[in-house]
Amino acid sequence: MTKILFVCHGNICRSPMCEFVMKELVRRAGCGNEFVIDSKACRTDEIGSDTHPGTRRKLREMGIPFTRRAARLIRREDYDAYDLIVAMDDENMRDLSRLTKGDPKGKCRLLLSFAGEDRDVADPWYTGNFDATYRDVLKGCKALLDICTKR
Secondary structure (H helix, E strand, C coil): CEEEEEEECCCCCHHHHHHHHHHHHHHHCCCHHHEEEEEEECCCCCCCCCCCHHHHHHHHHCCCCCCCCCCCECCHHHHHHCCEEEECCHHHHHHHHHHHCCCCCCCEEEHHHHHCCCCCCCCHHHHCCHHHHHHHHHHHHHHHHHHHHCC
């Protein structure tokens, strides 16, 4: 069982998009029972908020099922509970480094690093461009699934 936690700033745009896209990808690959997939926030701004309407709209457009949810904050104990903590940007990585005291087990990675890219996932909070975010999320999640299923 591979346990993956996606994180972003507020857990309303990028990390829930990753959560739902990854869940659908593993379902389509027939390996849904081999994964635990969730998402949380690095910051408290949006705790309790549902997924952003733009993210819900894009997921609906792409045929990705999602559920109503409330943004939650990552906690220190999540570091031990998950095999992999996947961040959307460098700010998230700095937050994770502080929370985990330097990521001693090497569990924290940027999503697009799985696709061989050294850059952040586009943040629709600032741009309103959920298409660009979806492209980044899909690219990263597909690459991550490919790596996880080859283990």
